Amino acid sequence: MVRILQITLICLVSFTTFGQKFQVTGTLKDSLNQVVDGATVVLLKSTDSTLVKFALTDVEGKFKLKDVDLGKYIMQMSHLGYNTFNKTLEVVGPNSTIDVGELKMYSSSKDLQEVVVYEDRIPILFKNDTIEYNASSFKTGENSDVEELLSKLPGVHVDKDGNAKAHGKKVEKVLVDGKEFFGSDTKLATKNLPSDVVDAVQVFDDKTEFSKFAGIDDGAREKTINLKLKEDKKAGVFGTLRAGYGSEGRFEGKGNANKFTKNYQASIVGVANNTNQGGFSFNDYINFIGGMRGLMQMAGSEGSSFSMNPEDMGMPLDLGNNEGEKTTYGIGGNLNYTISPKTDLRSHYFFYHFKDHLREESEQQSIFGNTRLNTEDSASSRNMFNNHSLSTTISHNIDSNNQLDFNVQGLLGGGISSAMSRSRNSTINNLGYNLANRDNIGDAQNMKINGNLGYRVKLGEPGRVANINVGGSVNRSTNGRTMATQATSYFDTVIALEGANQLQEIEKDRRGITSAIKFYEPIKDGHFLTFRGNISAQRNTISQMFYDNSGATAELNQKLTGKFQNNVLNWQVAAGWRRNIGKRNLMILGGVQTVQQSNHLYGEQKTNNNLVPYVNLTFDSRSSREGAFELRFNSSLQAPSLDQLSPIINNLDPTYLTIGNPDLVPEYAQELNFNLYQYDPFSFTSFYLDARASYITNKITSSIDIDPNLVRISKPINSNRAYEADLGATVNTPIKPIKAVVNVAVKGYYNRQTSLLNKLENEQDLYGSSVDVSLANRKEKDKVDIRIGAKISYNLARHSLNTGGNYFDNSYYADCRTTLPKGFEIKSGLDISQLAGQAFDESQNLFLWKASVSKSIWKKRLQVVCSVNDILNQNRGVRRFANGNVIGQREFNTVGRFAMVSLVFNLSKFANPNEVKFVEEH
Secondary structure (H helix, E strand, C coil), rough: HHHHHHHHHHCCCCCCCHCEEEEEEEEEEEECCCCCCCEEEEEEECCCCCEEECCCCCEEEEEEEECCCEEEEEEECCCEEEEEEEEEEEEECCCEEEEEEEECCEECCCCCCCCCCCCCCEEEECCCCEEEEEEHHHHCCCCHHHHHHHCCCEEEEECCCCCEECCCEEECCCEEECCEEECCCCHHHHHHHHHHHHHEEEEEEECCHHHHHHHHCCCCCEEEEEEECCHHHHHHHHEEEEEEEHHHHHHEEEEEEEECCCCEEEEEEEEEECCCCCCCEHHHHHHHHHHHHHHHHHHHHHCCCCCCCCCHHHCEEHHHHHHHCCEEEEEEEEEEEECCCCCCEEEEEEEEEEEEEEEEEEEEEEECCEEEEEEEEEEEEEEEEEEEEEEEEEEEEEEECCCEEEEEEEEEEEEEEEEEEEEEEECCCCEEEEEEEEEEEEEEEEEEEEEEEEEECCCCHHHEEEEEEEEEEEEEEEEEEEEEEEEEEECCCCCEEEEEEEEEEEEEEEEEEEEEEEEEEEEEEEECEEEEEEEEEEEEEEEEEECCCCCCCEEECCCCCCEEEEEEEEEEEEEEEEECCEEEEEEEEEEEEEEEEEEEEEEEEEEECCCCCCCEEEEEEECCCCCCEEEEEEEEEECHHHHHCCCCCCCCCCCCCCCCCCCCCCEEEEEEEEEEEECCCCCCEEEEEEEEEEHHHHHEEEEEEEEEEECEEEEEEECCEEEEEEEEEEEEEEEECEEEEEEEEEEEEEEEEEEEEEEEEEEEEEEEEEEEEEEEEECCCCCCCCCCCCCCEEEEEECCCCCCCCEEEEEEEEEEEEECHHHHHEEEEEEEEEEEEECCCCCCEEEEEEEEEEEEHHHHEEEEEEEEEECCCCCCEEEEEEEEEEEEEEEEEECEEEEEEEEECCCCCCCCCCCCCCCCCC
């Protein structure tokens, strides 16, 4: 009986302790008995040293590790300037709180900013404003890439498209051992580097090169990830090769090879496929053209709306769409080389061959006061392009007070294209219509060269610094095409509208030089006077020669032939005051900006000047690495582009003619930005808010007239004013009860501007909003990795001349990866697209399901992958849009169902790292 009671008691105790959670508490002090504030305290599994729990000490040196399971652990304490402290710990019952008492940390005899202690395997370490993750503490699957490693780090979120956010902010740069990898393209690094070569992942807000040189915080930040490679992985070549072939003639090839040493980083990447995978991300193109400012300048040079043309790019891009059927071949090389202790070289080159075949059907409704125009269009096009691009930067430290940077970028490309389309324009009451046929074959060539020389200098007294930049650019393109158009109007009588059978030669030449200077003068601690000045001169020319093929010989069309030149002189001077006290920065800058335009056409010249006040107010506060906010106000002039100014008619579509306006004046924009960022390292919860509002006078918009035969003529004009506003907020936080993490992103925008429709003012209001929610597991991600999510988008267009329309664009997705014994892995993904809204006749639902099974063989160096894309064969290209006075829908061909067998070969073969041993340190 007693024996039975004992067994029963043991069972009861076991039952109460099974699943019981404990908390571990303690206090950290140094050898002088002073509390150690902000130290990292972690629990590691004693079996494999992977991370279990994490905490920081408070202002009293105390820490608390919550929800700890029974078991044996290694407890590690670390802090900058102290030796790492390791202690074995066994958590047993029955008490729910285990107090380890007062623990001592001893000062390091070395400068820990110069020493990296990998053997201690600290999963998360705080070093000033840097958070460092030990890669070995976060398990990844076989042959996984850096993207998978990042998705497992607490506080880091990677969405389904591979875009990374760290602590709530978008990752702008990914470095490898502190150096750029193919420029600033984040995906090129995360998707091509294998995770097993990474020793540590460092996350921090990087300053500008000028700020780091001058020692003056200018407030500019880029969320940056630095991948520190394992020392033993630098001894040879590493990378992966992938090749596959499938049904429907589909094929894929992708590979990379890397060799990193102390003095250089060399990499080669390549891509070949006909599955609509570009291979390189849009960020790499942004980097090539000079960042987002370069993109905005290009947008301005091509019109108020910006479209990406393959012939203008230097590499095969993955633009996030699946329009048409594309075949891509590309290869690129990257080299970072330390020429001498004072000189560094960074260079990358791309070549790609691209061709596509696009068939599309579209239907749209245009609003012209009391008239609604329905347009139905069918088109087919084929394009083929070859492009070479090169970017090289040389940085030279003359001495500690003088630095030089020289950068040159070049692009050379061209190709051929052919397109034919048929369109029907009719009124909503179908009283009449017109039909148009368009056929053209084109041959385009494009050449770009950009160069910039930067010089930074310290002028004696600390804080007295100057930055000087001088640059130049040449952009030349030629486009020759044979075009045949024909249009007929069917109203009360049948009328043949003006068509064309022409040989067209168009040349564009854009050349410019720029110079800028920035100077700081210290007046007392943390206070500076600043001066800025910049000037740029551009000469833009378009030459158009059109020949009519009316008979045996081609005759010059005088009406459509011409040469237009636009010269722009833009200068700006400003002076102000900057205050840098601790983590709080304030800058007030005021001055003037002028844009002088001179237009030449047929010997006539027209010049106008615009002088406006320039204001820049910036305030930012960074109380710690856990939070910051920034408020900025800025005003500036933006000159109209060459295409917007040129008064030469574009007759590519005989029912929709476009012409520029040499009377345009620059836009004047006043913009207010607010950013708020918060990150809690205890709970790994982040919050990011970005708000922007702008008021624009002389906004460049459009004037569209429609004649009785439904022929439209579009011309850019200056409107009185326009308003723009957008808001975005993101929250990322763990849900502990279910061992998962949730990410919620909310976006919204508003745009108001005025256009002319048949000489009547039309106030356009565009609204848009979206909510994107995703949920991913955090536990056992190396075995089962699940992500589910939904994105709900709503768009609304309103017009003062008519009602407009609205529509929903929703998507739902689920992805799962399961790792099985003996090297098997199963992946499956389902995307559901739902298009609905009162502006369209019917709702549409598309179910896109893909899956793969893989098996690792040959000591895990080779992986066999069997996959099926679009299992249900429902992939169909659909786009809906609402812009200005137009709302519509496009349907196009795309890659559908196919099966494929691929081989993935791991080039990496290095010696196994030394076994890590933990000892208690004092």
